[in-house]
Amino acid sequence: MFGQIVFSVSVKDILLIGRDCNLAGQSDSGKRTLKYISPEERVFNRKSTFRRCRRQICVPENWNNNLLFLSKRNLILYPCSAHGGMRLPPLEADCLLDPFGTKAVLVHKLKPTKSHWELLQLLTMSESRSSRCRIRSVGMENSVSASVEQQADLDCLSTADVTSHASLPGINPNPLRDVGKSTNIVWQECMVKKEVREKHLRQKGCVVWITGLSGSGKSTLACTLDHALLRRGRLSYVLDGDNLRHGLNKNLGFSAEDRTENIRRVGEVAKLFADAGLICIASFISPYRKDRDACRKLLPKGDFIEVYLKVPLELCELRDPKGLYKLARAGKIKCFTGIDDPYEEPKNCEIVIEPIDGLLASPEEIAARVISFMEEKGYLQISK
Ligand SMILES: Nc1ncnc2c1ncn2[C@@H]1O[C@H](COP(=O)(O)OS(=O)(=O)O)[C@@H](OP(=O)(O)O)[C@H]1O
Ligand SMILES: Nc1ncnc2c1ncn2[C@@H]1O[C@H](COP(=O)(O)OP(=O)(O)O)[C@@H](O)[C@H]1O
Structure with a gap:
């Protein structure tokens, strides 16, 4: 059983995590931050580094950073040097969109490694900690950052612990239900299980x-x-x-x-x-x-x-x-x-x-x- 992770994204968004995402605690202040940078900004800042075409992004071969690529159908996460210089295999996922195109359920094609999950967890944590800032970046602030010190608490969890199901607070793929007098309610899953x-x-x-x-x-x-x-x-x-x-x-x-x-x-x-x-x-x-x-x-x-x-x-x-x-x-x-x-x-x-x-x-x-x-x-x- 491969995991699911739910992001709030717009179909047209493409997300990148670049060199300035201090995922592995690269900053000298000791504070670890994660930044989301809009593709537009990327293109603007690093002229010709990326070429955007039909919801796809072309990355030069020598690009040596974490990259999260989301299109209508796919999510590919390419984590790299931030994880202790180790290159991880790309993580691919099918991306199932809700009718409004605002939520995406990502069903992984490959079993994610622990490091993949750590990266995805960072994303979900950042999302939940900055509720106004959706992961989508187009049309919103250019970047958001979040302290990820809490990550340490998650380090004790094995891959098996978190792969069964993971979702973001407030974003839910489950159907609306009527239970007793409560109408239109949804079961909310959490990443940390019993x-x-x-x-x-x-x-x-x-x-x-x-x-x-x-x-x-x-x-x-x-x-x-x-x-x-x-x-x-x-x-x-x-x-x-x-x-x-x-x-x-x-x-x-x-x-x-x-x-x-x-x-x-x-x-x-x-x-x-x-x-x-x-x-x-x-x-x-x-x-x-x-x-x-x-x-x-x-x-x-x-x-x-x-x-x-x-x-x-x-x-x-x-x-x-x-x-x-x-x-x-x-x-x-x-x-x-x-x-x-x-x-x-x-x-x-x-x-x-x-x-x-x-x-x-x-x-x-x-x-x-x-x-x-x-x-x-x-x-x-x-x-x-
Ligand atoms: N009429 C009546 N019948 C039974 N018990 C009574 C009643 N009135 C008050 N008390 C006090 O309420 C305590 C029982 O509460 P419970 O919530 O355990 O009762 S119940 O399960 O809903 O029957 C019970 O506590 P215990 O003596 O510890 O059982 C009593 O202190
Ligand atoms: N195993 C036992 N042997 C002797 N006396 C007990 C025992 N268990 C409880 N008691 C005594 O019985 C009385 C009632 O106990 P309590 O725990 O208040 O019962 P309940 O919650 O069922 O009303 C208390 O005075 C308590 O000290």
């Missing part, structure tokens, strides 16, 4: 979903697990029912509809955290099976690890750390889970924790059990 973040973090993004009655120990387990993972050098984040109801979900109560909406939102947020490469620990009563299952379906198979704290109602009520059961029994809290509101047990969850001979494992022991499950499934180690 797998890249996971490699960076040396873990696999996933969701550990802790469900159970109020007082069953969800928050305690979530925090204990979070801490235990941190001690192992892993990055997690806890989403807790009480906490999210202080902000994102403060407009929701405890009716069946509101609980469903609560869990739907949390499921979506958890999915984002997992996509960020984190281990998202979600601790919610989440009393309805269909709501938990809907969250599971949002994630790739295996990435949703459901942990059921099967603690008997009597024990939860005995603990009653917030005095809520007491209030519920007194009728002062309505629709309290386990009292006058249902809790639907999971049928096929990954881990069930329940007392054995009346004894429940400690939070640390339960956390260790979750961790060994995650280890077994390969969520805690990924080689760089």
Whole structure:
């Protein structure tokens, strides 16, 4: 699978990167800049260096600089001496234009090398950092420049990391869609993928979903697990029912509809955290099976690890750390889970924790059990 990169260009534009593009940090100030120079300017500055004919440019044989050549059908990138004096093979790409001729999707014919990609990444970064300056130069400023110090962060990425798909923010080849009440929206792809973040973090993004009655120990387990993972050098984040109801979900109560909406939102947020490469620990009563299952379906198979704290109602009520059961029994809290509101047990969850001979494992022991499950499934180690 060869990569794609999307540029905002006009059909008639031809782009050149010349000698003054200090791609390899040639400037003495130590600041690396990249300049785009319009063909007109080139022609003007270097009379007879280039001849423009029918959207093509003729370059003298002894031209020893990076050259980006874009025509209606093709993009050819000729990087050269700026990369440590090394000549790279030309990178060719088919150029698919949108109906307005303002966006071009470049599908590479050859697998780009890392250096090609670095060069293309520089272009995309410059584009995103100077949003008013499209890469096209005709009719706009003659040149734009951008610091590319951020490039260092990308150096750790291998070619394989970035070749699968790359596109510019704000420019998107994907179709317009209607999703729910949102009409005419487009899915925006980013160059840095989940797998890249996971490699960076040396873990696999996933969701550990802790469900159970109020007082069953969800928050305690979530925090204990979070801490235990941190001690192992892993990055997690806890989403807790009480906490999210202080902000994102403060407009929701405890009716069946509101609980469903609560869990739907949390499921979506958890999915984002997992996509960020984190281990998202979600601790919610989440009393309805269909709501938990809907969250599971949002994630790739295996990435949703459901942990059921099967603690008997009597024990939860005995603990009653917030005095809520007491209030519920007194009728002062309505629709309290386990009292006058249902809790639907999971049928096929990954881990069930329940007392054995009346004894429940400690939070640390339960956390260790979750961790060994995650280890077994390969969520805690990924080689760089
Ligand atoms: N009626 C009723 N039923 C259940 N719980 C109640 C209720 N009213 C308030 N609380 C407090 O809200 C916490 C549960 O929030 P959740 O977001 O996890 O609930 S749910 O998943 O939407 O059912 C829950 O926290 P935990 O005790 O940690 O479970 C309670 O502190
Ligand atoms: N594994 C455990 N063994 C004994 N007590 C526990 C355990 N887990 C939690 N607890 C205690 O149970 C009470 C409820 O725990 P909490 O984490 O607040 O439950 P939840 O978030 O499900 O409402 C707390 O007082 C806590 O200290």
